[in-house]
Amino acid sequence: MNQPEIEFEHVVKRFGQTTVIPDLSFTINKGEFVTVLGSSGSGKTTTLKMINGLWQPTSGTVKIGGKELTEHNQVDLRRHVGYVVQQIALFPHLTIKQNIAVVPKLLGWEQAKIDQRVDELLDLVKLPSDQYADRYPAQLSGGQQQRVGLARALAANPDFILFDEPLGALDALTRIDLQKEIKNLHASLADKTFFFVTHDINEALYLGQRVMVMNRGRLEQFASPETIVQHPASPFVEELLATEERNQELWRRLQ
Known part of the structure; x- marks a missing residue:
């Protein structure tokens, strides 16, 4: 139905x-x-x-x-x-992990839950956490930044x-x-x-x-x-x- x-x-x-x-x-x-x-x-x-x-x-x-x-x-x-835009609008002073975690933090999620969600999403958008979580947006290509934007949009489910x-x-x-x-x-x-x-x-x-x-x-x-x-x-x-x-x-x- x-x-x-x-x-x-x-x-x-x-x-x-x-x-x-x-x-x-x-x-x-x-x-x-x-x-x-x-x-x-x-x-x-x-x-x-x-x-x-x-x-x-x-x-x-x-x-x-x-x-x-x-x-x-x-x-x-x-x-x-979830909201994904052309300009991506990642926070340049935050790591990839911190960018994805913005909304879950605003919603008061526990840190362990946030960490698990970030790892899941980075894997989902094919940016392995052990390679990308601690990078900054300027260190990524435009396509990779857009993948992070997509992960951030999915963060709060x-x-x-x-x-x-x-x-x-x-x-x-x-x-x-x-x-x-x-x-x-x-x-x-x-x-x-x-x-x-x-x-x-x-x-x-x-x-x-x-x-x-x-x-x-x-x-x-x-x-x-x-x-x-x-x-x-x-x-x-x-x-x-x-x-x-x-x-x-x-x-x-x-x-």
Whole structure:
């Protein structure tokens, strides 16, 4: 039975006189990997920031775990939500172990439990604790830092994780490698919900079990990658797919 984890019901978001989200409704079930695809200004990051309560909707309802967002303790909610961003934002003066332990410490975990969790997570993201725990962020590559960011997001065992274009600043080969890692990680954490914002169509279709295509704050299509490719629901979605087809044709001519 599907259990709703994130629900938007006729959500509107305005900044002053500018309407960014005119009317948005969707449901994401527990354990799903949903990617959100759209160009700049499509409303995807605004949607993400309303999920974790950083921004409040102008009208409409956001529910997390069946409970309205306004009924949650906002500080407590954010401490129990994993958040992975493009800039990574590791604390440069803290070791890798200390960076991952930030939220568990805020939650008052015992040190032995924190140490065990850090070791588990470093192994999970393929950065063995005995080699990386005592290093500092500046001693790691961009890809390794992003793995630490992912481990930190998982540290407090959150129900869902929000990804805000986390791979956008990485080189192509590192990005492909981490896409595989994130996809495999979700498969190994069957009860975790992933909400992954991207502007890369290949990334969205590869990672998502379902893909939300957004345009000017509206939901153009929300379906499986196969359905989107085979049955685009609007001219905008068709144009997105045509753009990728043109790129593939260019590669074929250059080979």
